[in-house]
Amino acid sequence: MxxxxxxxxxxxxxxxxxxxxxxxxxxxxxxxxxxxxxxxxxxxxxxxxxxxxxxxxxxxxxxxxxxxxxxxxxxGPRGLEEGAAWIEARRHIWNARFDALDEVVEALTRKEKVDGRQSQ
The missing domain is CATH 1.10.10.10 (Winged helix-like DNA-binding domain superfamily/Winged helix DNA-binding domain)
Known part of the structure; x- marks a missing residue:
C-alpha cells in the first residue's frame, strides 16, 4: 500500500x-x-x-x-497527485464495500421472492 x-x-x-x-x-x-x-x-x-x-x-x-x-x-509540478491518490485509495475501499452490500441486497431480494412464492 x-x-x-x-x-x-x-x-x-x-x-x-x-x-x-x-x-x-x-x-x-x-x-x-x-x-x-x-x-x-x-x-x-x-x-x-x-x-x-x-x-x-x-x-x-x-x-x-x-x-x-x-x-x-x-x-505546482506535484499538483494534486498525492491528495488524488489518497482519495482514489479510499474510493477502492468504498467501492468494495458497496459491491458487498449490493450482493447482500440481491440475496435478500431473491430470498423474498422465493419466500413469497412458497407462502402462496
Whole structure:
C-alpha cells in the first residue's frame, strides 16, 4: 500500500478547504497569473491574495516566480497527485464495500421472492 505523508495531505486538504483557493487553482489551470491579477479577479486586497497563494504554495499546489516587481503564479509540478491518490485509495475501499452490500441486497431480494412464492 502507498504511504502518504500526513503533513503533506493535511496541507493539501487544508489549502483546498477554502473556496477562494480552489478558485485560484481552477484559474491557474487555464493560465498563469500574477498575484495582482488574481486579487482583482477575486475582488481581494493584494495582502489577502498573497496569504492565499502562500497557503497554496506551502501545500505544493502552486509555485511562484518573481520577475522584477511582478510575482507570477502557476500550478505546482506535484499538483494534486498525492491528495488524488489518497482519495482514489479510499474510493477502492468504498467501492468494495458497496459491491458487498449490493450482493447482500440481491440475496435478500431473491430470498423474498422465493419466500413469497412458497407462502402462496
Amino acid at each position: 502507498v504511504q502518504f505523508s500526513p503533513a503533506r495531505l493535511d496541507a493539501c486538504f487544508a489549502a483546498l478547504s477554502d473556496s477562494t483557493r480552489r478558485g485560484v487553482i481552477e484559474h491557474l489551470g487555464t493560465a498563469d497569473a500574477s498575484i495582482t491579477e488574481l486579487a482583482e479577479k477575486f475582488h481581494m486586497t493584494l495582502t489577502g491574495m498573497k496569504k492565499h497563494v502562500g497557503v497554496l504554495e506551502k501545500a505544493g499546489l502552486v509555485t511562484t516566480e518573481k520577475v522584477g516587481r511582478v510575482r507570477t503564479c502557476k500550478l
